[in-house]
Amino acid sequence: MESRKLQKRILYAMMLVNLFVIMYYVIVCTVSKSVICEMNMAYAFLSKSGRIPHDTFTLCRDLLIYYGALCALILAKEEIYDESILNRVLICAGEMALSVIVVRTLNFYYSGIALLVLADLLYYENKKVPRVLFIVLQVLELVIGNDEILSYFDNNIQFSSYLSGFDPMVRSWIIVAESLMTFTNILLFLLFVLTMIIRQKAENSRILRLNMALSGKNAELHEANVKLQEYSETIKRMTEIEERNRLAREIHDTLGHALTGIVVSADAGKILFDAAPEEAKARFDVIGQTARQGLEDVRRSIRALRPDALESHDLESALEKMIENFRETTGADIRYAQEAGKLLLAQDEEVTVYRIVQEGMTNAIRHGKATQINLIIDRKDRNLRVRIFDNGVGMQGKKTGFGLNYMEERVELLKGSLRYGNREDGSRGFFLEAEIPVRGVNPETEMPVRDISPETEMSESNVSL
Structure with a gap:
């Protein structure tokens, strides 16, 4: 200045x-x-x-x-x-x-x-x-x-x-005066250029100091990000351990207690079946009541793991709301097509479909840097199929993260399959395809429909025999 x-x-x-x-x-x-x-x-x-x-x-x-x-x-x-x-x-x-x-x-x-x-x-x-x-x-x-x-x-x-x-003397003084004024003008110009150079060097030094300070701050920020990521992974592991422990306690306190009561009552009923039929019948009533109570406790534990959106909306509404919110928060172009008809699924199937869509869109933005996501839900034979593909950077290397592993575990629990990788049509981006053999839900009872696969029929016939 x-x-x-x-x-x-x-x-x-x-x-x-x-x-x-x-x-x-x-x-x-x-x-x-x-x-x-x-x-x-x-x-x-x-x-x-x-x-x-x-x-x-x-x-x-x-x-x-x-x-x-x-x-x-x-x-x-x-x-x-x-x-x-x-x-x-x-x-x-x-x-x-x-x-x-x-x-x-x-x-x-x-x-x-x-x-x-x-x-x-x-x-x-x-x-x-x-x-x-x-x-x-x-x-x-x-x-x-x-x-x-x-x-x-x-x-x-x-x-x-x-x-x-x-006169020659006067002429000499006139020339001297002219030279002095010309020299003064040149000297002032050189002084102006010198101050300009000094100012430019000072500005360059200031910019260099700012760049060095910025580099230092960037290094500190990178270190903080690394620590934050490590802390996030630690919190995630602790959360998983805590959730496993909670589920273990819940199973021990509810299902374990119910099964113990059922085993004891069944043994007692078997002994009393011939000697005291009325007492045996009462024992079997206790078994039914204990089983129903245990089933209710299991349902209550499962409901605690469901997303809030599925508690207040059906699956289709919850998906549309999640996609709209994701579209507004990220600015991504999300194209959603639901071609599977009415989605009447069991609760575990709803949670799995919801989590696959949620994790797939999140990975497309977070890791793939995608700007366009295509989501299609349709049916292939008797299976429900969820397909997600984007225009991001695709899959770098073969290492998979927690999200994909977690999706695989969920799909395998439902005896389904999960495929993913770089798009097979030659386009830029990543694809994910999940197929789930859904059991569905009876609209009248809102209970999962019985699996009528050959394996199930054979197991039932063996029980009846």
């Missing part, structure tokens, strides 16, 4: 020095014409120069107008300069045009104004290509805008012609 203020002050100093230089040339030319007339050297002057000099008042007026417009544009630039390309082009072109007009009005005696304009352009323009272009154009103006060079192409009165009427 301080270097910017210093550059601004240098710019103002250059404006003042260039004003002095312009007035210096006007004064020298005016006094020179008076001296030449007093010394009766007008004819010789006109013969040498080949043209009549400008009127002093007109010259002074034009220079003050053009240079004043240039200074006004430089001072107002901070307020009117913006990121618009048209705005920047017009302002920069206006500055360079005014500097050329001032140099031309001075008959190319002095072209140091190009350094003032170049400093101002470099102050506001930070892009490399425009800077290089400005430097080339202003250096050309500085070098070419010289009366001795242009006198070969244009019949201008050279400044040395005005000095011919002065």
Whole structure:
């Protein structure tokens, strides 16, 4: 910030020095014409120069107008300069045009104004290509805008012609003054460039420090993420262990107790069957009551594992709600087609289908970075089929995570099959296909329909025998 203020002050100093230089040339030319007339050297002057000099008042007026417009544009630039390309082009072109007009009005005696304009352009323009272009154009103006060079192409009165009427000593002092002001302008420009370089280096150092600090923060964040992942895995394992222990306690306290009572009552009923039929019948009533109570306890334990959505909605509604929520939270394009008809499934089958869809969509976004997910539920023979495929990065390597292993366990418990991998149609992405031989639910009793497979029929016949 301080270097910017210093550059601004240098710019103002250059404006003042260039004003002095312009007035210096006007004064020298005016006094020179008076001296030449007093010394009766007008004819010789006109013969040498080949043209009549400008009127002093007109010259002074034009220079003050053009240079004043240039200074006004430089001072107002901070307020009117913006990121618009048209705005920047017009302002920069206006500055360079005014500097050329001032140099031309001075008959190319002095072209140091190009350094003032170049400093101002470099102050506001930070892009490399425009800077290089400005430097080339202003250096050309500085070098070419010289009366001795242009006198070969244009019949201008050279400044040395005005000095011919002065005494050699006075002429020397005039040249010294001209050189000092020109040198001061160049020195101020070099100081401006030096402060710009220092500021750029300081900015680069600041950016480097910020990048190093950012790299350090990124390393800390990566380390924190690793620790968080380890902590998450630990929590997951602890949760699994805690859930297993809870289920073990639940089975021990409910089903174990019920089965023990059933075994005891059955043994007692067998003994009393012939001796006391009424007592044996009472024992069998106790067995039925204990079994029903145990079954209710098992159902209560299973219900504790069901998703909340399945407690308040049927499977189809729960799936549609989950898909809609997932679509809104992730922004993914999820295309869902339910072609299996009415989904009347047992509770464990509902939970499995729900979890497969949930885990499949989650993996597609989390690991596959997918933007489109296709979900189809249909039937293949007597099996319910769930197919999910996406447009993500696909499967990297052969290692599977907890989610896929958990899905396999769930499907295998229902004697189903699970396939997954990179899409087989050659498209980019991952696919997952689960087939479940559903038992279904009797709509009247809301109980699972009996499995009528050959194996089941044979087992039942063996029991009856």
